[in-house]
Amino acid sequence: MSAIVEQVEAKFSSAVVEKVLDEKKLVKVVVSPENLRQVALYLRDTMGFDHVKAVTGVDLSRLLKKENKIEVIYHLGSYTREGLTAEVALSTKVDKSNPHMPTLTDIWPSCEYHEREVYEMFGVVFEGHPDLRRLLLPEYWMDIPPMLKEYEPAGR
Amino acid sequence: MSTFMARGLRALPGHFKTGIFGYRLADSGEIVNMVEESVVSPDKVGEVVARYGVEKVNKVYGPRGLEYVLYRFRNFRLIRYLLNWGRMASLFPAHITTACCSVEFAATHSPRYDPERFGWLPATGSLRQSDVLVVEGTVTSKMAMRLRLVYDQMPDPKWVIAMGACAISGGLYAKDSYNVIQGIDDILPVDVYVPGCPPRPETFFQGILLLREKILYSGVA
Numbered sequence: 001m002s003a004i005v006e007q008v009e010a011k012f013s014s015a016v017v018e019k020v021l022d023e024k025k026l027v028k029v030v031v032s033p034e035n036l037r038q039v040a041l042y043l044r045d046t047m048g049f050d051h052v053k054a055v056t057g058v059d060l061s062r063l064l065k066k067e068n069k070i071e072v073i074y075h076l077g078s079y080t081r082e083g084l085t086a087e088v089a090l091s092t093k094v095d096k097s098n099p100h101m102p103t104l105t106d107i108w109p110s111c112e113y114h115e116r117e118v119y120e121m122f123g124v125v126f127e128g129h130p131d132l133r134r135l136l137l138p139e140y141w142m143d144i145p146p147m148l149k150e151y152e153p154a155g156r
Numbered sequence: 157m158s159t160f161m162a163r164g165l166r167a168l169p170g171h172f173k174t175g176i177f178g179y180r181l182a183d184s185g186e187i188v189n190m191v192e193e194s195v196v197s198p199d200k201v202g203e204v205v206a207r208y209g210v211e212k213v214n215k216v217y218g219p220r221g222l223e224y225v226l227y228r229f230r231n232f233r234l235i236r237y238l239l240n241w242g243r244m245a246s247l248f249p250a251h252i253t254t255a256c257c258s259v260e261f262a263a264t265h266s267p268r269y270d271p272e273r274f275g276w277l278p279a280t281g282s283l284r285q286s287d288v289l290v291v292e293g294t295v296t297s298k299m300a301m302r303l304r305l306v307y308d309q310m311p312d313p314k315w316v317i318a319m320g321a322c323a324i325s326g327g328l329y330a331k332d333s334y335n336v337i338q339g340i341d342d343i344l345p346v347d348v349y350v351p352g353c354p355p356r357p358e359t360f361f362q363g364i365l366l367l368r369e370k371i372l373y374s375g376v377a
């Protein structure tokens with residue numbers, strides 16, 4: 001499993017920001033947003049990851065390191081590779097004050113709705129997304145995106 | 157006076173006797189009386205406006221003429237009892253399902269419990285013929301206006317049962333949810349609350365019996 005990360009690191013050594021190697025749970029590569037599409041294309045074309053299972057957003061501003069960033073994680077899946085024991089994830093960290101990043105919808109079409117959900121819940125704008133509307137929130141929603149740490153629910 | 161106006165309340169002191177209920181002031185703890193604007197009788201409207209400085213009072217005309225006769229007739233104690241007995245003994249429920257309480261709702265209709273003994277019919281009809289709306293489960297703010305639409309489509313007289321913790325108070329999603337209505341009594345007048353997560357069929361059955369009792373001893377509109 002760690003061979004995946006090593007190959008990515010060998011090819012894009014400057015792009016990899018950090019990596020998580022947990023053979024039983026999660027193998028994750030964090031790359032910079034500029035190189036995200038290249039790494040995604042490499043993973044799809046040569047490593048055989050042909051679909052995205054989920055896209056997750058994490059607001060890192062009040063977690064342990066208190067980075068002012070939002071992490072967007074793409075959980076990758078493969079119908080052709082065997083022996084994948086852990087989740088493989090490709091992720092990127094975008095600045096929270098200006099959350100813009102390129103979309104991966106044209107690389108993996110299954111990202112489309114997941115990216116719309118990350119857009120409405122975290123306010124991350126995916127540049128090049130074909131249909132970037134809100135997905136689940138009410139039509140009249142006027143507040144900030146609700147999964148950000150600054151959001152305070154109205155209560156009763 | 158002006159503070160109440162600012163809050164959008166019609167707060168009136170003292171001696172206006174129809175439809176008054178107590179209202180405790182937040183700052184001083186003093187109890188003032190408040191008039192629901194809808195119950196001011198038409199000949200008193202000018203007086204109320206002049207005396208209390210409100211801009212507008214809703215005029216609600218009571219039953220008159222033949223309507224009044226019928227109203228009085230329906231409100232004779234025996235007639236009222238019989239009418240309510242009839243209503244109580246054949247309740248058509250409509251149910252709006254958003255969560256797991258529907259399983260228990262269906263189980264209540266099984267032969268083991270058999271609410272048809274008490275006139276609670278299977279929930280198969282249209283909204284236009286239903287009397288009771290049973291709200292099962294979490295109501296999100298997106299769902300809220302649809303729920304109100306469902307309620308408004310039902311003809312009078314109608315009653316509402318809030319089933320389960322989510323419908324009563326938000327349940328699991330209470331207090332820190334961005335999208336869940338914290339109890340459907342924010343948007344509907346609820347008659348019976350059936351607690352539980354989800355409630356057992358026995359609990360819901362008790363709710364049915366309570367609603368029957370409430371209908372039997374209530375007034376006629």
